[in-house]
Amino acid sequence: MKRKILLICAILALLSLAACQGNIPAELTPSATSPSVLTEEAATVTPTAQTLTVxxxxxxxxxxxxxxxxxxxxxxxxxxxxxxxxxxxxxxxxxxxxxxxxxxxxxxxxxxxxxxxxxxxxxxxxxxxxxxxxxxxxxxxxxxxxxxxxxxxxxxxxxxxxxxxxxxxxxxxxxxxxxxxxxTAKVLIYNRTWAQELGFENPPSTPEEFQIQVCAAHAAMKKDADVSNDGLGGYYVDTDAMTLASWGEAFGADYVQNGKVSFNSSPLQEALAYLHDLSTAGCAWWSSDHAAPYDYFAARKTLAYSADLQDLQRQQKLMALNGSSDDWVVIPFPTESGTPTVLAQxxxxxxxxxxxxxxxxxxxxxxxxxxxxxxxxxxxxxxxxxxxxxxxxxxxxxxxxxxxxxxxxxxxxxxxVLPVSADWPNARMVLEDAGGQLFSGTVTDEQIAALTQQMDDTLDELMGR
Structure with a gap:
């Protein structure tokens, strides 16, 4: 129940900037670990002869x-x-x-x-x-x-x-x-067969390449006689916190500042503006009922979508049910540097x-x-x-x-992996609520900087800081 109350508070704070009062205990934050890759130094253990009490x-x-x-x-x-x-x-x-x-x-x-x-x-x-x-x-x-x-x-x-x-x-x-x-890992599911038919031999490795490809898929939907699909075809977006965090990582966002999670940074603002522009152009879309993307992807109504690895088996079943022989693949989020990034949790x-x-x-x-x-x-x-x-x-x-x-x-x-912090359970809710605003049309590019500051203010309120 406490977590549900916190979520309601986060929504109200984001929408109205109203203070959300509650008896939130002060945080005892451990030192955060920096983002790192699988080449970290191996751990060692020294056996000890400590006597067990039982x-x-x-x-x-x-x-x-x-x-x-x-x-x-x-x-x-x-x-x-x-x-x-x-x-x-x-x-x-x-x-x-x-x-x-x-x-x-x-x-x-x-x-x-x-x-x-x-x-x-x-x-x-x-x-x-x-x-x-x-x-x-x-x-x-x-x-x-x-x-x-x-x-x-x-x-x-x-x-x-x-x-x-x-x-x-x-x-x-x-x-x-x-x-x-x-x-698990947050990745992109990508229809390679359709992309190649659109003229793209390789999956995108940068945000610019991704934008070109999903916008081409969106444009292709407008060329048929079915007007009902004119808003489809590009990137099926979602507001899952790890999806948004992955896009932030792709633009170089660092989420832990002075031992606490912070969203008010230029890289995250750039990532959110990028996603907002995709949405405004119709190259990114989402279902108003937040339906799962599997059917849309199998029917070529989206070129790519964000997924956890647990989604792979579900997507495979839906491809078979739809009779699709398209070659679909797992790709990392495209980054400005071109070096892949994949967040695990x-x-x-x-x-x-x-x-x-x-x-x-x-x-x-x-x-x-x-x-x-x-x-x-x-x-x-x-x-x-x-x-x-x-x-x-x-x-x-x-x-x-x-x-x-x-x-x-x-x-x-x-x-x-994201830096460890006791902030994240609440920070995820704040990030997801902000994503909802981003794709619902209530935020303009000019307001994104204010939105990220508002996100930090809300998180501080929730954490009792």
Whole structure:
């Protein structure tokens, strides 16, 4: 409920600049990490002989609750994995699932549980949500001692399975919040066959090239006898925060200033003006009912759209249902420099349990889930990224049936993550509300600078600054 109130406040603040009052706790912000790529220095672990207060042999009958955000095939897989663990683990631990169905629903449920009942012992959440939970209290425990434990910890080979970027993302100032569970990427889905018919041999690598191609697709829609499609054909836009953040990254935006998220920068203003101009020219469009883009893309009503990797399997099914033989591919967001940029995000396993026996039981469950084979199963269930180069082979057969997944994996060298900040749960809502204004026609190019300042003011209000 608290998150819904914050969203309403954000909307009101953006629309009217009215102050949104609320009892928002002061932020305890960790040092932000800079955007980085998969070539980060590898992490190392030094086993320690720290004595456990509870031994694994004392956990017989211990029950823990695990709350995750997944739905569909991934939720089905997770249920099967939990059943396997419950039936086969030698410690006698029993895991009970709580499945809200999405990250937003999970956070609503979790906040209610933190205030009124017992929270789950293990959660799967993005690092920014975990950092936000620790603003005022140690809700999320530090896993450092578990990771380095000579009795139950990770070996160096276990850690080497993770890309340093993803592994380091979950540790801030020596405090290990979590273990990476899943990472997806924000990419563009692009119809190469149609683009080539329009005269473009290669996918766009710069914003200028992207504009030329989507405007050509839009112009092509006006040449047929069907006037109802005259507004279609270009880039199907959306207001998802990672989509807008990716466009900002493409223009060089840096979102963390002095330890807090800030949107009031020239690169982001340039990116928003670019998207606004595409929309004003009709080269970018969106459905008034915010319908999913899969059918539009399969029917050649859009040349490209922004997607998470979980969308690949859905798009493949819709191409088959529409009888389309078009060659569609995954491409990165075009950048001014021409060097690709791909933003990744996703949940990690964290422990909220406070009792020592439940903490150890939760850790043993997380370590079991992090096994390479099970990590590969999670990747295959949703066509997400392997958590490191060493884990690619555990899901590589996915590329046989879904070549676009292989294309996405080949972009891993360009993966970046946004700087970690407790601001992001609220900052995402502010960014999405601003995107709604941008594409609804209520903002002009001349007002974009004021809009980004307004976004910062709103975020400061929400964070109690």
């Amino acid at each position: 031994q694994p042999g004392q956990l017989q009958g211990t029950q823990i609750f695990f709350m995750h955000p997944w739905a569909g095939d991934t939720a089905t897989l997770m249920q099967a994995l939990v059943d396997e663990f419950n039936q086969g683990n030698s410690w006698g631990i029993q895991v009970n699932l709580i499945t809200p169905g999405s990250t937003g629903s999970l956070m609503d449920d979790l906040y209610n549980r933190l205030q009124t009942s017992v929270p789950p012992d293990v959660v799967a959440l993005p690092i920014d949500e975990l950092v936000a939970l620790n603003r005022n209290s140690q809700t999320v425990i530090d896993l450092t001692s578990f990771v380095s434990s000579s009795e139950v910890g990770f070996s160096q080979s276990d850690i080497d399975n993770f890309s340093p970027l993803f592994w380091n993302q979950d540790e801030i100032n020596g405090y290990r919040y979590a273990i990476p569970a899943q990472r 996703g949940p990690s396993y964290a422990i909220l349990a406070q009792a020592a026996d439940k903490q150890l039981a939760a850790w043993l469950f997380i370590k079991w889930l992090s096994n390479a084979d099970r990590s590969g199963l999670l990747v295959k269930s949703a066509a997400t990224l392997p958590l490191g180069d060493a884990l690619i082979n555990y899901s590589i057969e996915l590329g046989d049936s879904l070549p676009q997944w292989t294309q996405a994996v080949n972009l891993m060298q360009y993966i970046q």
